């Protein structure tokens with residue numbers, strides 16, 4: 001326990017010293033006394049299940065509406081006046097405090113799904129005429145949002161290779177407002193250097209007015225705050241699909257934006273009017289089961305992931321393995337610098353991307369399909385299903401499933417092999433997962 005590093009930036013919790021405890025414990029207890037709700041006599045916060053709230057007087061109602069999405073009121077963090085679930089209610093607000101805390105951010109707004117969170121932050125930061133620069137490879141629905149929907153509102157998205165920072169500089173124009181990426185990238189696990197991007201954007205922002213500055217938004221779904229805190233590396237905003245590893249058990253769908261407090265009012269107003277609120281019972285589950293077990297699950301999952309990645313790397317029928325924890329991973333050094341757990345240890349995560357051997361792209365695709373079909377029929381500890389970060393090991397073919405919104409020729413150009421397989425490691429015994437993989441590889 002001696003090498004435990006204290007996390008920096010205790011700004012989001014005022015006036016007590018719980019930062020002297022480890023993050024594992026903080027994720028279980030959160031803030032001990034919370035002005036949002038008197039629940040400190042209950043071991044577990046109760047489920048609040050009220051869509052509307054009694055207002056004692058017209059005056060109280062008016063005060064509540066005045067305080068909603070008001071920066072000054074948010075700063076004062078007083079006992080809130082709840083009005084209606086879509087504006088705010090206790091389960092979500094306690095969850096939001098925990099999430100902001102885990103990411104070392106000032107505040108958080110939760111959403112009905114990861115996609116609701118992503119569309120909210122992009123629409124808050126960019127308006128008609130503005131531009132977004134995004135990494136070329138992305139979760140399929142985020143790609144589709146940027147390709148099919150945002151242009152209809154005259155928000156232009158330029159896709160570049162953010163591994164080549166020179167390309168980024170050339171792409172930015174006076175209209176650029178947002179740099180967006182995932183790291184590790186879904187599904188290829190490429191790593192984007194957050195600190196390097198910060199340096200470039202700082203240089204450009206120097207000569208811009210406050211209202212025209214470029215923001216960096218990082219989707220931290222693959223890493224989770226356990227493996228990486230992008231805000232400490234220079235990101236301005238973090239988005240999450242809570243559906244994945246933060247939820248962990250595969251029972252809730254949700255999303256979140258971790259944001260500086262000054263942007264919170266606009267994000268809350270967006271959520272109020274576009275309506276993508278997180279279900280309060282899901283918020284409760286995420287708070288009570290998901291977040292407190294995140295460290296435990298992730299440390300076990302990544303231990304298993306390293307063993308599986310090593311096995312795949314040495315298997316004669318496997319052509320490519322991407323796992324940030326492998327010494328041969330092309331961006332191993334960057335991963336080691338960027339993906340760090342709460343104690344300062346290398347935390348390469350629970351996701352693996354690999355390709356079965358084949359001379360041509362077509363052969364690799366057909367071998368991959370054969371392999372996945374065998375698993376779907378015969379494996380006990382690996383399930384063919386989309387989603388990830390589950391206690392069960394999940395396998396899928398991004399090219400035809402989660403990333404099918406990206407045209408095949410673009411996938412190929414962007415480093416997604418037609419035979420690429422995504423594996424999300426769960427909590428099963430590693431020997432069982434290995435046995436299931438071995439049996440499936442035999443049939444190739």
Ligand SMILES: *Cc1c(COP(=O)(O)O)cnc(C)c1O
Pocket residue numbers: 113114115116139141142182186219221222240241242243244253254255
């Ligand atoms: C799943 C996923 C999303 C979308 O989240 P939903 O909760 O399914 O809306 C966004 N980004 C990444 C990286 C994802 O894996």
